[in-house]
Amino acid sequence: MNTELVIVYHRQPYEEVMENGKLVLREPRSPNGILPTIKRFFSHVDKAVWVAWKKSPAGKTPNFERRITLSDSFGAYDVVRLPLDAGQINQFYHVTSKEALWPVLNSFPWLYSTENTHWATFREVNRLFAEAACEHAAPGAVVWIHDYNLWLVPKFVRQLRPDLKIAFLHHTPFPAADVFNIMPWRDEILDSLLACDMVGFHIPRYSQNFCALAEGLRAGIVRHEAPVPEPIHTTGMAMSETVVTTHLDYQGRRILIDTWPIGTSPDLIAETVDSEDGRARTANIRRDMNAEILIVSVSRVDYAKGTRQQLEAFERMLLRRPELAGRVKLLLVTVSAADGMAVYKAEQTKIEQLVGRINGHFGTMSWLPIMLSTTPMPFEEVVCAYRAADIAWITPLRDGLNLVCKEFVAAKNGESGVLVLSEFAGSAMELSDAVLVNPFSRNSMDEGLDQALDMPLQERSERMQRLLAHVRKYDLAYWTKHVMSQFAKLTADEKPAP
Numbered sequence: 001m002n003t004e005l006v007i008v009y010h011r012q013p014y015e016e017v018m019e020n021g022k023l024v025l026r027e028p029r030s031p032n033g034i035l036p037t038i039k040r041f042f043s044h045v046d047k048a049v050w051v052a053w054k055k056s057p058a059g060k061t062p063n064f065e066r067r068i069t070l071s072d073s074f075g076a077y078d079v080v081r082l083p084l085d086a087g088q089i090n091q092f093y094h095v096t097s098k099e100a101l102w103p104v105l106n107s108f109p110w111l112y113s114t115e116n117t118h119w120a121t122f123r124e125v126n127r128l129f130a131e132a133a134c135e136h137a138a139p140g141a142v143v144w145i146h147d148y149n150l151w152l153v154p155k156f157v158r159q160l161r162p163d164l165k166i167a168f169l170h171h172t173p174f175p176a177a178d179v180f181n182i183m184p185w186r187d188e189i190l191d192s193l194l195a196c197d198m199v200g201f202h203i204p205r206y207s208q209n210f211c212a213l214a215e216g217l218r219a220g221i222v223r224h225e226a227p228v229p230e231p232i233h234t235t236g237m238a239m240s241e242t243v244v245t246t247h248l249d250y251q252g253r254r255i256l257i258d259t260w261p262i263g264t265s266p267d268l269i270a271e272t273v274d275s276e277d278g279r280a281r282t283a284n285i286r287r288d289m290n291a292e293i294l295i296v297s298v299s300r301v302d303y304a305k306g307t308r309q310q311l312e313a314f315e316r317m318l319l320r321r322p323e324l325a326g327r328v329k330l331l332l333v334t335v336s337a338a339d340g341m342a343v344y345k346a347e348q349t350k351i352e353q354l355v356g357r358i359n360g361h362f363g364t365m366s367w368l369p370i371m372l373s374t375t376p377m378p379f380e381e382v383v384c385a386y387r388a389a390d391i392a393w394i395t396p397l398r399d400g401l402n403l404v405c406k407e408f409v410a411a412k413n414g415e416s417g418v419l420v421l422s423e424f425a426g427s428a429m430e431l432s433d434a435v436l437v438n439p440f441s442r443n444s445m446d447e448g449l450d451q452a453l454d455m456p457l458q459e460r461s462e463r464m465q466r467l468l469a470h471v472r473k474y475d476l477a478y479w480t481k482h483v484m485s486q487f488a489k490l491t492a493d494e495k496p497a498p
């Protein structure tokens with residue numbers, strides 16, 4: 001793209017580590033997750049600027065440079081560090097984003113609470129992000145804002161710099177209007193999203209929810225729709241849609257609605273698991289897990305990821321199928337959230353209690369049914385754990401997309417294995433060869449697990465071949481190309497008339 005890209009994402013695109021008493025900025029060790037996914041775009045533009053927050057003592061001049069230039073394997077780029085104090089971080093992110101917005105986005109309105117919310121701080125921090133982006137953006141640059149905790153940035157950018165093209169990507173679900181509208185700030189959030197040139201979502205259901213919400217709250221919106229494109233499923237599933245909105249016309253402006261799921265990096269994953277080191281790691285995991293049937297589940301500690309419901313289903317399975325005692329093991333990797341989020345701390349405690357109960361009740365001196373890890377593992381270990389597993393069990397109650405399921409398919413790289421996937425993960429709209437389950441239904445969870453355990457070898461490998469073909473075709477490079485083509489539409493001189 002013959003222009004500049006300004007990425008606004010709350011986290012810094014590198015790790016800060018102390019080496020010999022000196023602070024060193026290091027490329028994230030793990031090549032998966034949101035940061036490396038977004039950083040791929042650096043190699044597609046003339047110049048890239050990344051805006052993120054950095055902790056700074058309250059009331060003091062920050063002891064770091066605001067703008068630095070870095071170069072790593074993704075290319076050269078500038079990072080603008082927005083100083084936020086501990087109170088701002090807590091109020092903007094840990095409390096308002098995670099305790100008020102997150103439950104709404106994921107359709108858990110009963111967990112939504114405004115008692116604790118600091119909307120004024122949230123707005124102020126969003127304004128600061130917008131100012132930082134505008135201050136450092138070249139004329140006509142594309143400003144690409146990521147995720148709901150920066151929902152108010154577009155409106156401020158539009159006011160400050162009408163010359164910029166504003167794109168926004170939701171990594172999360174977008175709820176139906178009757179859930180979204182419980183928020184007293186619904187109009188402010190909607191107006192900000194309507195200030196964008198492009199609003200992005202992973203799957204058609206989220207795009208349709210957003211557009212229906214906009215139509216309901218604002219007169220004069222004209223919606224243009226088209227059939228849902230291949231390879232997204234259009235009927236018969238919990239989140240199926242047959243049509244999707246391509247753009248909205250509103251107040252003389254055109255807003256592109258972009259709907260496309262992120263892919264993973266199958267080549268990198270296959271290379272890692274099939275290397276000499278990868279094969280040895282996989283064999284070690286298999287040996288250490290010491291089970292005939294290995295089930296793997298990988299996620300973050302978050303009630304939306306459905307880990308408790310999964311543990312309850314695993315417990316029912318052990319009761320229902322006593323012949324599996326001593327033969328099956330669940331490797332549960334659920335990484336703890338950052339400190340300061342009460343809601344996640346409580347969730348982790350409940351998970352640990354359930355694991356303790358199940359291991360205590362069913363375990364013997366030579367076999368524990370669950371191996372739990374709440375600390376992050378190296379990337380190589382994660383993908384080799386996928387390769388070692390017979391079943392990947394990914395059953396979030398809600399998930400914008402879910403990349404773990406795609407990584408599992410890539411790590412298997414054609415070897416047989418079963419993916420059990422929640423219908424409420426965005427990825428389910430692409431991966432219909434998984435065993436799809438409804439995590440809100442005990443019967444569905446039980447039947448799905450039984451189906452996976454009992455699936456004949458031929459069916460396993462046929463399903464896996466089809467899943468792999470999809471994950472390979474619609475990989476991260478495909479998504480990157482797709483987004484770049486959408487940006488090109490925004491920056492084209494001749495835009496279609498509204």
Ligand code: GDG
Nearest residue numbers: 030032033171335376377378379382399400401402403404
């Ligand atoms: C958000 C949305 C959407 C996990 N444990 C370890 C580890 N991981 C890696 C996985 C995967 C990533 O973290 C998790 O990605 P997900 O997509 O599953 O979930 P979120 O983090 O919740 O991401 C989600 C995504 O944004 C993209 O838009 O799909 O719906 O919630 O890559 O492999 N990586 C390492 N050690 C671990 O212990 N190295």
